[in-house]
Amino acid sequence: MSTFAVINPATGETVAEYPDATAADIEASLASAQSAYKEWARKTTVAERAALAKRAAELFDERKDELGAIINREMGKPLDQAAGEAEFSGAITAAFADNAEKWLADEVLEVEDGLKSFIRHQGTGVILGIMPWNYPYYQVARFAVPNLILGNTIILKHAAQCPESALALEQLFLDAGFPKGAYVNVFATHDQVSTIIADERVQGISLTGSERAGAIVAEQAGRELKKCVLELGGSDVFLVLDTADLDHAVEHAVGGRMENTGQACNGSKRIVVMDKYFDEFAEKFKAAIAGQSYEGGDFGPMSSAAATKNLAAQVQGAIDQGAEVLVGDNTPEGNLYTPSILTNITPAMDVYSQELFGPVAQLYKVSSDEEAIDLANSSPYGLGSVVICDDLERAEQIGNQLDVGMVFIGGAGLEGADVPFGGVKKSGYGRELGKGGMLEFANKKLFRFAG
Known part of the structure; x- marks a missing residue:
């Protein structure tokens, strides 16, 4: 059996299997995401990217029943709850789109020397997302959407039991008008995830998952001097x-x-x-x-x-x-x-x-x-x-x-949709959702003008 398979938990039936990515697939994903960052994300405005997110929000709502049926057979969520998750993912996407220009507005600094100074929030490049099975759409939306609007591009490694929802999300972002490479799904193995983290084109990692997985990813990211956000367990x-x-x-x-x-x-x-x-x-x-x-x-x-x-x-x-x-x-x-x-x-x-x-x-x-x-x-x-x-x-x-x-x-x-989510201790670090979530992977770039 491949790493990525749909096994209906209600019946135990293996519904579909998907091949793991090859080394060539991983390189193509990295190259595509890096190209989209350089040629699209850095050359478009927040308003332009937010408009695409607004369309993605509409698609979440339009496709909620179809999306709900997918995760019902992937991880067993009752159909009404599954459709509700897709709908809430649309609300999150819309909230980021509606608030983006306000949350990403230049921050004017009052400085002693009086020189014109401000912080501008911009993307940093390619961000890897490692997402869980328990909320296959919601977790992805709250990570990917703010980063796309900010000006980052996304490589998304979903949970092994969620290949069909992973593909449905990639298609949704393409259908919303995001260019090829802005959001890339990869069926990566654990070893390939390590390869992606180490690649110089990747600037950050966001993981939602277990304490064990978080510790491994944090260690790998630390060796590469890359920021990560970890949303782990809770009691x-x-x-x-x-x-x-x-x-x-x-x-x-x-x-x-x-x-x-x-x-x-x-x-x-x-x-x-x-x-x-x-x-x-x-x-x-x-x-x-x-x-x-x-x-x-x-x-x-x-x-x-x-x-x-x-x-x-x-x-x-x-x-x-x-x-x-x-x-x-x-x-x-x-x-x-x-x-x-x-x-x-x-x-x-x-x-x-x-x-x-x-x-x-x-x-x-x-x-x-x-x-x-x-x-x-x-x-x-x-x-x-x-x-x-x-x-x-x-x-x-x-x-x-x-x-x-x-x-x-x-x-x-x-x-x-517009309030921060995250914890302390072994529940991880960093925040998602709200303005704080949008700024986690931002380059807080200083501008100063000579008098």
């Missing part, structure tokens, strides 16, 4: 501290945990509840998780047999070490994993510091804000968080003390 906390509406808290805890069948880096994986609410919350949360329906489209199969096997092994390890299962039985049928809740977890257990990438929640009880903060910060990850607290000033003060990149107060799912 986000969902804090229920003080609320007059426990049903709202339960609803958002379920949504935060079950999004994308629990396969989201910033999913609400650790549900931490103040003791005075714990018993009532636990009963309602148990009922809500038990009520999730595969037939109703609440969740899909796990993305692959390997993902299912890994999750089941982690949960079994937790059970063996003394954790209690409130909902679920850890006996998947094929890649269909029953949504579950683990509790009575202690710091001595492996699962306490692991990321569970699937529909399994960890439920904790605390008796003070300080205990909640300590528990939240005990994770090696630091991506996002949710704080449910009717006292917004108290919620903000709690957020100040969380070692995370994002704090959502009052609800889960507050991501937006």
Whole structure:
């Protein structure tokens, strides 16, 4: 079997296989992207490139059902969620297009000597993107679009199980009017990725993936003195501290945990509840998780047999070490994993510091804000968080003390096309989305004029 194949996780059927790139393919991709940078990106304006992105946004929306069907068979996302991802990718693309001239405007400097001085944000060249399977369109859109508008060109290595969505994205950008070489898909092996990183034409690397993959890419990029942005794992906390509406808290805890069948880096994986609410919350949360329906489209199969096997092994390890299962039985049928809740977890257990990438929640009880903060910060990850607290000033003060990149107060799912996304600690570094994401791979070029 080749590296790149579509294996329907719902059936186990190998739908299609695609050959790995040859050395000649890799060289052609690098040459094409470098040529597009020199002949197109450096000679066009932000407004001209943003206009092409605007058309790409329209195509995401026009093709959302077709695009959704592709990732449904590649990684199992329910059809309505899959089409929704394509639609949101269009919204992200449109947001970058609409805000580009404002976000990339020259930054005038007030300098002591009075000389006319400003920073101009421009592209740096070819940027390599290494993207994951869990959001095949969204992750690519939030990386590639701002860089294309900025004036970079893209070589995109997608996940091995996403070759058809990878090709669909390349075609979408071509159909939007981006020239050949502006966005290039490559079916590169791990060794070929290392070759691309080392090539002098490549100026930066953005990876969304596992902690292990991030460490490897960061090491390779560091040897070549090239910037990288890493968006890695997460074990986000969902804090229920003080609320007059426990049903709202339960609803958002379920949504935060079950999004994308629990396969989201910033999913609400650790549900931490103040003791005075714990018993009532636990009963309602148990009922809500038990009520999730595969037939109703609440969740899909796990993305692959390997993902299912890994999750089941982690949960079994937790059970063996003394954790209690409130909902679920850890006996998947094929890649269909029953949504579950683990509790009575202690710091001595492996699962306490692991990321569970699937529909399994960890439920904790605390008796003070300080205990909640300590528990939240005990994770090696630091991506996002949710704080449910009717006292917004108290919620903000709690957020100040969380070692995370994002704090959502009052609800889960507050991501937006024009607000930054990223974390700290082993969740990686750098930001995507918003103005900050657009400037990650910018040349912040100084202009100074003699008096």
